[in-house]
Amino acid sequence: MKPIYAGFVGKGNCGKGTQAKILADKYNLQIISTGSMLREWILKDPNNFWSQKLKQDVDNGILVPSAIVFYLWFSKLLLLDYRQGVVFEGSPRMLIEGQAMAEVFKWMANNQFFVFNLNIPDEESYTRSMNRRYCPVCHKTYSLAFNPGITHCQADNTELIIRNDDNPEVIKHRIQEFNELVIPTIEFLKSQGVLYEVNGVGPVEEIAKNIDKIIQEKINQA
Template sequence: MNIMLFGAPGAGKGTQAKYIIEKYGIPQISTGDMLRAAVNAGTPMGLEAKACMESGKLVSDDIIVGIIKDRLSMEDCKKGFILDGFPRTLAQAEALEKLMIEMNISLDKVISLNVPDELIVGRVVGRRVCKSCGGSFHVEFNPPKKEGICDFCGQPLVQRKDDNADTVAKRLAEYHAQTAPLFDFYKEKGVMEEIDGTKNIKEITEDIFKILG
């Protein structure tokens, strides 16, 4: 089962990914995590990415797609994966489509968590994340069982530096300019499923499970 979680920053993709992982036993593929892992492992693509970052340049789409190819080729992706945070532009979506054709795989579902911008800001400012496993919580809407501690792995939760109102507004503007057009791209392919992301977390999870079967 190959899934992509789609939606604005703060829509709840990270939170829902954890429940999908628990139920279906498939890995979450995050471009940020993959870049760091490739750099630390010293893979050919990782070395190219490291050179770009050290020179202050953006990592090119070709390098990111190459790293994704390496990741999707690993054994734990054989029965499926969850794409989170990629693609972000139409060019990346087209590159991913080409890669998947080469690898003889395809996306089964793209799940869009629809949340109005005004709710996103409150969600992100109150968000707390686990640096160890990536678990995501909210001080009001999804508090951890023990304050400041991740439910999944027991490590401390932190607030990201960019989880503030000004940064969120800029990220939302970028999302609407670059990433939102991908909605139509995947809808035309017949794999897009929409979910009301303003519901409570349990209801959203249940809606996702109904779609995935």
């Protein structure tokens, strides 16, 4: 079977991380999460100039320059056996990132390249972000909507935190930025025939099933 390359786009808290993980588990794909990589980078050497600059942007919900995103992608991608396949969680965002991804995977002659847009309304993104709690050790996130009153990580018992970028101002900014900067990327990927719209509201398993159906249809066509 040819390797699968998949990207996930969508507003904050549309379920990108959860769906990326499910997909990676099912098809044995490597996950490349630029968000987690950035947060690890910042935690590793918090006083470094780059870390401080990146932290400022991440905390304020500002998209970091695409060149840095490319660095993060390829620092992992080039070390992998390309036959394994990859899931990009939360990428691409900027138009140039969508163009780069399409260029690379066409060059690799990979017709099993998918970008899923997990569609949720703006209000849903806002509510989910306000309910999010985060484990700084294993990066697992929890929702107060599903785990009312949860204070510690179920995996490692670390005290959960509210991420700096989960405050009303930043959340609103992220939604606005999505609508201005990511929608053109989605339109571009549509024109390339690799963008798949998926409803991001509903049970996790059902959304995962819809995503897998799209993948299975494409595999069966090949």
